[in-house]
Amino acid sequence: MANIITDETIEYVGILAKLELSEEEKEHAKKDMANMLDYIDMLNELDTEGVEPMSHVFPVHNVFREDIVTNVDDRDNILANAPEKKDGSFQVPKTVE
Template identity: 80%
Template sequence: MANIISDETIEYVGILAKLELSDAEKEQAKKDMGSMLDYIDKLNELDTTGVEPMSHVFPVHNVFREDVIVNGDQRDIVLANAPEEKEGCFKVPKTVE
């Protein structure tokens, strides 16, 4: 294990994560973080020349449709159902004085 995590680092991470770790949990966290860093070092050894960078493992396409107006301006049809109308809008009772 080439990456050795110091006690100060574990304390700092615990403060940032707002965790209260016991001594046994701190030792386990040091081992776990060291293992993670070792794995990252191992991944850095891979030859990635010619590999195109990607943002997602699966091909992601825009799934949103274009915003197309299909029913147009139907103000007269909608206002035909209004109990009262004023200047092309619904007229509602006054609620605030």
């Protein structure tokens, strides 16, 4: 265990996370954090030369679809339920003087 997590570190992380930890929970968190840091150290030993950095595990392609108009001028049906209408538009109360 090359990374030593101090009680002050656990207190600080608890403050940042707005958690009140008991002494037992602090000891458990200390062990968990040490295990995580050891695992990260183990990953740092991997040979990543020639591996390009990536933002996703799987290749991401343009996921946008073509913009296809599906409803044409359907103004009469849209305005059919309007409480008030004027000149083919919704009429709303005046809000600005």
